[in-house]
Amino acid sequence: MFRLKRQFVVAAGVAGVAAFAPFVLGGYDLNLLARFLALSLLALGIVLTWGHGGILSLGQGVFFGLGGYALAMHMKLTPLAPGEVPDFMMLGGLEALPAWWVPFGNPGFALLAVVLVPGIVAALFAWSVFGRRVGGTYFALITQALALAFATLLVSAQETTGGFNGLTDFQVVLGLDLNGAEAGRTLYWVTLLVLALGWAGVAALLASRFGTMLRAVRDGENRVRFLGHDAAAYKIIAFAVAAMLAGAAGALFTLHAGVISPAMVGVVPSIEMVIWVAIGGRTSLAGAIAGTLAVNFARDAISSAFPDLRPYALGLLFILVVTLLPGGLAELLAARFRKVAR
């Protein structure tokens, strides 16, 4: 069912072609593509949890935000002299760096935090919910509340988080001058590489015994449990891996967008992330990436021209895809190919 080798070949091929984009696209288009590729990384995690694990999370924005903020905090600290605090802290009346900010000055710590903080938070959260055998719709509702709570908390703790304004105005990341001419290309390639690795990694995971067990849990959790397996463990691991991917996506997105703010982590962005995957195809990694790119490019193209149309289009698309085409575009294409092959 899941042909790993073919996945690797396709992933490597697509990435190889995409690596030439900087020589073709202008600065703005390249930045846009890089942003959306970063978002695709998060979509891979949704395929893992939702498509293959049956876990619908309406709170992926939280983990996206945790990763984005972890890197953003590091970038805010880099240009500061010892004893200085970022400008927004001064606005809140803070004169010294809060203790929990200090380790983010270290680049190694910050990079680890980008994936580990979302991973650990997700694991603890999932453990506390799945461990009590609460799942399905309940889990979706609780994750949505989590997204709301996280965004609210970020806004209200503004002297240490930048509040509603978020964190912005980054100059340098790990020695790379973000104002420099080469920054755009370099970051694009980094993003592409991370995405290709993420794709290969998730594909391998799905093809492994773990993937089989995850699908078994999705299709009959009680049966898996009766056979003596810890069903919750599979779900917790899948959720944590998806959160780590979301964290990395958030960090990369923050680099390309130049800003991370509560507007990108709340209820609505979190649920929009599910749309990308629903449209692309919830069980297909390639479909999820394609869906993410398609929805975001379309949104960029139509929103300015017909601002009132967007909610209608998005809402209708969601209803139609979910009701009539649960497998998304990937299913449509697969059916077409099968027909041709026959």
Next chain:
Amino acid sequence: MELLLGQVFNGFSVASLYLLAALGLALSFGLMRVINMAHGEMLMIGGYLAYLTLQVVPGPWRLVAALPVAFVGAALFGALIHVVLIRRLSARPLDTLLATWGLSLILQQGARSLFGAIGVEVTAPAWLDGGISVLGIELPAVRLFIIGVAIAVLAGLALLLSRTRIGLLVRAVNQDRMMAAATGIDAGRVDLVVFALGTGIAGLAGVMLALLGPVTPTVGQSYIVPAFLVVVMGGLGSIRGTVAAAVILGLVGSLAQISVDASVAQVLMLVFVILFIQIRPEGVVANKSRALDV
């Protein structure tokens, strides 16, 4: 002390809003295992219907006229949603969640196109001005009215479920859908009635919200997430559980605000629910059933 008593009262007042917003969700979740993400927009529709009623009907008691209009209007809308969307997706609860979210986007934008983004005003009638003073705390008449409506809805619902034939059918399907269907009960029809009833109650909740704030295309969003938490905490399809959960969450939120900001109180509510799940994962009131996959 005054502040504490006042907040206990406010807690009940907010709880009645949570309850009115959550009852419909809990009812249909108990019966069909689906959550309607456009439920918040049923509140919005109730609010706009109240506004329209007040434009047409004269006199001081026009708010009373707005209640049935909002109830019936939202219920009809709910019935339509059930027939067109929910029924087609009944075996896929998570997909229902997503499809109804798409619907909520469309309904919000529809309201924006019809009534404008700014929102409309529903003025509380003169007989809801002022309030009464008890134990040194001021109880505004509007909030007392809302608590009263919540109690009345609850009483009506209890009567309906325990004393009428339709209530009997609902309880039968609730207990064992297949067995009920085997005895000739049209379970699909019961679903439809319950869903419409639930959205009708949401319509009433919308009128209550209109008394406290503006009616905007997104008015339903402000109470929907707490309502979801009430459903999670209440236990499957139990009305008693839903009431208890609404009261507990209302009080947690209000009492927390004695010492912290509203933002932090909102976060504390979620933390409370997650902690609560650790102790009683089956909700405040457990549904005794031998079925495994509830």
Next chain:
Amino acid sequence: MIYRFLLGCAVLASVPAHAATPVKVGVLQSLTGTMAISEVTVKNAELMAIDEINAKGGVMGRPILAIVEDGGSDPATFAQKAGKLIQSNGVATVFGGWTSASRKAMLPVFQRAKGLLWYPVQFEGNECSPNIMYTGAQPNQQILPALRWATAEGYKNYFLIGSDYVFPRTANLILKKRIGQAKLGVAGEEYVPLGGTDFSAVIAKVRAAKPDIIFSTLNGDSNVAFFKQMAAAGMTSAKLPVMSFSIAEQEAQAMGPALVNGSYAVWNYFQSLPTAENKAFVAAYKKKYGARAAITDPMVHGYANVYLWKAAVEKAGSFEPEKVRKAAVSMAAIPSPMGPIKMAPNQSLVQRAYVGKLQPDGQFKVVSQLAGMIAPLPYDALAFPGKSCKPI
């Protein structure tokens, strides 16, 4: 494709040689999302100014071509669209932004590309970028005048209520320092989440604290809920006045003036200002966008920004952002609906502040015009000692 390209060339060639090529400018506001209510009106005012200028021959003989983009009420989208306008469209300048979040997200984009943004909304100060012209009120042009007025009126005990975000918290930080310095009292300070509509707890706290006046930095829908629930609790403007920093004519119209009648606001512009420039402006706007349109301070700042840019371009004799901003801070005052305005060397606007009291017709009556033209100060000397804008 090639056919189309040739056709394009033919069209271009058919334009008479003496017709000047248009100069492109960006108009970047939220046309969707939560901020669209406010920002669409600013976009309208900016486009109206552009149309007016085009009707009178354009800027340096060249017509202005406005490219409108949607910021979508999302900071990252604002940054993205700012990049598009500068890099893909090659605009000479951009008019836009509302929230500080959107401005802060765009700032690095404009700094990197050496572009110029004209920002029209009052804000919390504490920022100066050479690539942004800040024409909305600095704290000392709105918040401090309000406090000076309230002190003169004899109010002694202040309750501070705000939506939970940066502007209210910073405004209240400044207010608390100033109230303390004047030996007056802060009865309380409360925040509700943005868009929040439950004020039961806040009102209980106000009742317990017994203030003389409320200073409100609540935003949007929260205002309606706040005033409704205050009225339900028996606290009307007559008993407990409210000074709001985010209620302008549009909000008053939407809330139904009955609710907010008698409450106060401080702005640099009110629709009711009796000057000839303002009357002409109000008439022109209503003719274009409907007689029911309410006109607000940020709209007029957006409108005036286009004229400030035009004057600066003509003084500089160039569309080059670097030259334009230098010309802007050294040019003489120009007339506007809010009276004569002039850019200060710190790239903010020298302007007046008015205290208005809301009337039953939804308009503000100016009850006090404070101390003439106020020079903008991005950093409050008491709250942020030793901070100032480096010479730009």
